Amino acid sequence: MRTRQRRIAAVIDNIDSRRESIGESICAVRFVEHSIPGFEPQVTIVDEQGNFVARTDFANESVKVIAEFDGAGKYYLDSTDPKIAFEHERQREYQLRNLGYTVFRIKWADLFAADVFLRIKAMMANPRSVQT
Template sequence: MNENVIFVRELRGNGFSGDEVARMVTRGELVRIRRGAYVRPPAESTDPFGELRDSHRRLIDATLPQLHPRAVLSHGSAAVLHGLPLFPAMLDTVHVTRDRQGGGVRRRTLRVHGSALRDVDRCVVGDLLTTSLARTVTDLARCLPYEQGVAVADAGLALRADPALLLEALDQARSWHGGPQARRVLAVADGRSESVGESFSRLTINQAGLPTPVLQLEVFDDHGVLIGRCDFAWPDRRTLGEFDGRVKYGRLRRPGETAEQAVHREKLREDALRDQGWQLARWTWDDLCRPGVIADRLTRAFARAGTPWGG
């Protein structure tokens, strides 16, 4: 259990009245997790999902005393522990699975799922019993919207989820709710995607009917020196595609380097890629809401490279 969770009985035992606790919450000195459970305000996180992850982990810690000893953290709660991408709707409650048929329970801060759990479907992360990475990916592939499920599955493969165990989990879930969708999700999952934005971009490119890109292509100069690794590439069309997430330049920064220096270095990299005869198309999160914009940028890049796309 996380020792940072403070229960109201402990506060009262230390002489704090209910009014004093309420004032501490108002002043921001305590954050209420659920009735009777509080934490100190969290430190700022560099994890792009850090706020969601920290908030839900506190909810898990505050809920643990209520859980049945054979309950296994699962779904979004397991995703928090495994370091998978997170989306707000999957974290509205603590999710656990019990090894039984049916018997699901939904409360305000707790969702109990009933389904078969083999030994291979369980593991321990830290000191918490949770569903395995393969089972967690499969459960979320069944339950999340398709695009989010793909992003989670991509990340699961990047975290070295065992493909054989994923296939076993898919087979086990074939008649469960969302089983067919899970198969569609895992059929297109690719562990080379390095962010949710890249996963969403890959689906957008596919839905636009554009040629399938190569992922994470390394581009070298005439002397064999690596210029850079690019998110998407169409080598036969001499075109590169890059998703620019809001945290991308933070990831690119080297020790001691300012954000401005990282941006300048990225510009030099882009110039070097163009010097090698590559066309470059970029897009952002906002562009993902307008898939026609991405398709237009790529088709124009293909045309500049002398390989127009007429599909």
């Protein structure tokens, strides 16, 4: 198969309507570009008692790694006060970490640099070895 056809096939294989933003779609493409497997979009995480903790942008539950895309408007959606929304998000992340998940936060600038994706890939290869 020619290179162009392989690229088109990879894009088609990567289409998923569960992604909720352009940023999440670009994240998914970057996972493919960096050969980072196993991330599912919009994963619901529950605690040991089955209580809802979070719905994540991406999760690989087999290695307990979460990738969250932080769009600019995120802290205004839950509240008219961004400080309250930020604190809510911080508490949510604490709960995920207490359940053993490593959480990576991806900003717009990260989408176009390799650093965070290389750290995620390293974590996938050797869980618990990379600081987030």
